[in-house]
Structure formats: C-alpha cells, structure tokens
Amino acid sequence: MKLLRGLGIGLLHVPILALPWRPLTWRHGIAFVVGYLLVAFALGGGLHRYFAHRAFRTSRAFQLLLGVLAAAYFADPIGFAGRHRHHHRWADTERDLVGPHHGVWAAWIGHLLADDFRERELGGATADLRRYPELVWLHRWSLVPGLAAVGLVWLVAGYTVLAVAYCLPLCLLGVHGISAVNYVCHRFGPRRFPTPDHSTNHPVLGVLLLGEGWHNNHHRFPGSARCGLRWWELDIVYQCIRLLSAVGLVWAVREIPRRPRVAIGRSRLVARADLTP
Numbered sequence: 001m002k003l004l005r006g007l008g009i010g011l012l013h014v015p016i017l018a019l020p021w022r023p024l025t026w027r028h029g030i031a032f033v034v035g036y037l038l039v040a041f042a043l044g045g046g047l048h049r050y051f052a053h054r055a056f057r058t059s060r061a062f063q064l065l066l067g068v069l070a071a072a073y074f075a076d077p078i079g080f081a082g083r084h085r086h087h088h089r090w091a092d093t094e095r096d097l098v099g100p101h102h103g104v105w106a107a108w109i110g111h112l113l114a115d116d117f118r119e120r121e122l123g124g125a126t127a128d129l130r131r132y133p134e135l136v137w138l139h140r141w142s143l144v145p146g147l148a149a150v151g152l153v154w155l156v157a158g159y160t161v162l163a164v165a166y167c168l169p170l171c172l173l174g175v176h177g178i179s180a181v182n183y184v185c186h187r188f189g190p191r192r193f194p195t196p197d198h199s200t201n202h203p204v205l206g207v208l209l210l211g212e213g214w215h216n217n218h219h220r221f222p223g224s225a226r227c228g229l230r231w232w233e234l235d236i237v238y239q240c241i242r243l244l245s246a247v248g249l250v251w252a253v254r255e256i257p258r259r260p261r262v263a264i265g266r267s268r269l270v271a272r273a274d275l276t277p
C-alpha cells in the first residue's frame with residue numbers, strides 16, 4: 001500500500017511537468033480554476049470541516065457525494081477523519097503523526113505514505129462515520145474513485161485538461177497544501193490563541209488554501225465551520241458552506257460563539273469534546 005501511494009503521488013506530478021510543452025488556452029485556465037475550487041472544497045469543506053469535525057449537517061445523499069468527491073481527489077472520509085482527529089488530540093506531541101514533531105519529511109510526504117495508524121485505532125476514532133456502509137465501502141476501496149476520476153477526465157476531456165484541472169490543483173492543495181499546513185502552520189506565523197499545541201495562523205496559506213491556513217483559529221475552535229475570524233481572513237470554504245446552507249443542501253452550520261464562555265486555557269478539553277460528534 002505504501003508503495004502504491006508513493007507511486008500515485010509520483011505519477012500525479014508527471015502530467016504537470018509536461019505542461020510547458022502542451023498548447024494551453026483560456027479554456028484550460030477556466031478548467032484549472034474550477035478544479036482548484038472543487039479540490040479546495042472537497043478537502044477543506046468535505047474531508048476536513050464535515051467528515052473530520054462534523055461542523056455542519058447534511059443529507060445522506062449529499063454526504064455520499066462529498067465522500068466520493070473527497071475520495072476521488074485525495075482520501076476517503078474514514079481514513080482522513082481518523083488521522084485528523086488523532087492529530088487534534090495529540091498535536092505537537094510525540095504521538096502526533098502528521099505535525100512537524102518528527103521532521104519535515106514526516107510532515108510533508110511521510111504521513112501520506114505511513115501505515116502506522118492501525119485500523120483498530122481508526123475504528124474507535126470514526127465510529128460515527130462507520131455507521132454508513134457506503135463510507136465503509138469507500139474506505140475499503142479508497143483508490144477506486146481516484147482511478148475512475150482520472151480515467152473519466154482523461155477519456156472525456158483529454159490529457160491536458162487532466163493535468164490542469166485534476167493533477168495540478170490536487171498537487172498544490174492536496175499533496176503540498178495539506179502538508180504545508182501540517183508543517184508550516186505548526187512552526188511559522190502568529191498565534192492568536194494560546195492553544196496547548198504550536199498551531200499558527202499563516203496568511204499566505206490562509207489565502208492560497210481558501211481558508212485552511214488559519215490553523216491556530218481552527219485548533220482553538222475545531223468544531224466550527226468557520227476558520228477565518230476577522231473580515232480580512234479570507235475563508236472561501238466557509239462562504240461555500242454558507243451558500244450551500246442558503247440553498248438547503250446543508251444545515252446546522254456550527255459557528256464560533258460570539259463570546260466564548262470556555263476559558264482559552266481549557267481549549268484542549270474543548271477540542272476533545274468537539275471531536276466526539
């Protein structure tokens with residue numbers, strides 16, 4: 001499995017490296033923007049804020065759509081949620097699997113290849129998601145949606161569109177974007193809240209990842225659908241969730257309380273409580 005994942009990450013970069021030799025038009029530019037927004041929402045809104053943190057509610061059909069989209073791009077909901085909840089629980093300690101504690105390689109690529117998070121641990125951390133057989137199926141066959149998406153886009157739209165609308169956004173946001181949050185947003189940047197971990201808000205990643213880089217805000221309020229707290233903290237993922245809420249596709253969107261009643265010093269307790277939907 002480790003070898004397969006490594007091969008997949010390597011192959012993902014090949015069409016991108018060939019792009020300078022391909023004829024590009026404005027249509028490819030639009031395809032890239034659409035792909036970028038889709039990947040950003042599948043990862044930030046779907047995998048992270050919905051499946052890992054249950055920051056809003058939705059129908060079973062839309063949940064499945066989000067799960068398939070997420071698995072087609074990056075990871076299955078159960079696998080991602082289990083690892084991510086573990087990260088929040090043990091952030092910046094010896095047990096953290098994805099933070100910078102074990103070095104830049106482990107935080108950047110190593111965590112994508114690692115097999116050290118056992119199914120038994122995963123099961124305990126994701127009981128709420130395992131109630132759905134379709135999500136369990138996606139977890140078992142997690143490579144199928146991605147392979148199907150690559151085949152479909154290649155067949156229907158061609159190799160160049162595959163490169164600009166699938167591979168490039170996925171590399172930028174999935175492989176390197178999430179890794180940058182794991183490493184950079186636990187090392188560099190200002191901290192608004194004195195959380196028990198070393199999480200930071202990184203303005204560049206905040207903008208590039210459409211809201212996911214306000215990581216210190218997120219570690220303080222992990223159950224909130226909103227990561228950017230100030231007007232200048234761009235959070236497009238949150239705005240998409242609000243839009244979906246306005247049209248009735250999602251509901252019960254969890255927000256940060258205007259006056260948090262729980263003391264900042266107890267934020268680890270808040271985080272753990274929030275991770276048990």
Ligand SMILES: [Zn+2]
Binds near residue numbers: 087091186199215219
């Ligand atoms: Zn973190």
Ligand SMILES: [Zn+2]
Binds near residue numbers: 052053084222
């Ligand atoms: Zn999180």
